[in-house]
Amino acid sequence: MLWLSGGRAGGASLEVPAIVSGKLGTDQESTLVCHRPSPQVPRSEGASPGTADLAFHTWDAQRAPSVIRRGRIRRMNLLAIETSTDLGSIAIWRDGELLRRYCPAGRSHSETLLPLISSTLHEAGLGFSDLGGIAFAAGPGSFTGLRVACGVAQGLAFAHALPVIPVGTLEAMALASGGEKVIILLDARMGEVYHGRFCDSVPLGEVVVCQPSALPLPDSGGWLACGNGLAAYPVLRERLAGCVSGWLPELMPDAGAVARLAAPRLARGESVDAAAAAPIYVRNKVALTVVERLAIGGKA
Helix, strand or coil: CCCCCCCCCCCCCCECCCCCCCCCCCCCEEECCCCCCCCCCCCCCCCCCCHHHHCCCCCCHHHCCHHHHCCEEECCEEEEEECCCCCCEEEEEECCEEEEEECCCCCCHHHHHHHHHHHHHHHHCCCHHHCCEEEEECCCCCHHHHHHHHHHHHHHHHHHCCCEEEECHHHHHHHHHCCCEEEEEEEEECCEEEEEEEECCEECCCCEEECHHHCCCCCCCCEEEECCHHHHCCHHHHHHCCCEEEEECCCCCCHHHHHHHHHHHHHCCCCECHHHCECCCCCCCCCCCHHHHHHCCCCC
């Protein structure tokens, strides 16, 4: 059963080793039943960021990603944070139900995230003592957004003695797409794109950053291409036209998908200590130099 709700806009990320145990809630067990959402319908021009995400979908449990389908999870509650891009969001997983809220548009995530978490927990009838863990999108994404998500997850986890569950940003996008063979293309700015390929939400190799003109092509057809990199770099459509059968350029990172991946991982003990949590940047360069900007026709 899903309980979905939405609002407007914010973005986030993390990675680490080390496993710690954490509170999983009550001892009563329930089978995690996950159904695959139908692919999102492209928004009309000018539609608000949250519009398409407010639709309820019927999920098919047999076609859900195997990482979720196979798991039996204890009844539990967890908080998921996603601030990898300007469209930030949080989600509360409450014993298999999901409540999602978006960060207010036009304000920094560092300003809005904690108040949004507090109000959403209150809306769900939960306190931090009721949580079994805190998940956050592990990146890649905006450097600032990733640090905000990681810092908030660490601070709350330290304060309330909770484990942290890292989830890859592109991995969560692949799950949210509803596709089986998915190419995720997230705008990395600076003329580059974050790229990852997934089959049934399982990554096929590492997430990389590259120039759109150098994007590696799959050797098969029938792929679903998703992410704002498609709109930012039209050359991607040209390169992928021969192997892609569907396009979702409006798909963006979302905390609901982070929560759906994090819940079975928490149940299996795949969490990390708050001190070990760290963003996954993929690249270590934040901005172009003056010389590089001038070389591509920009301003000094």
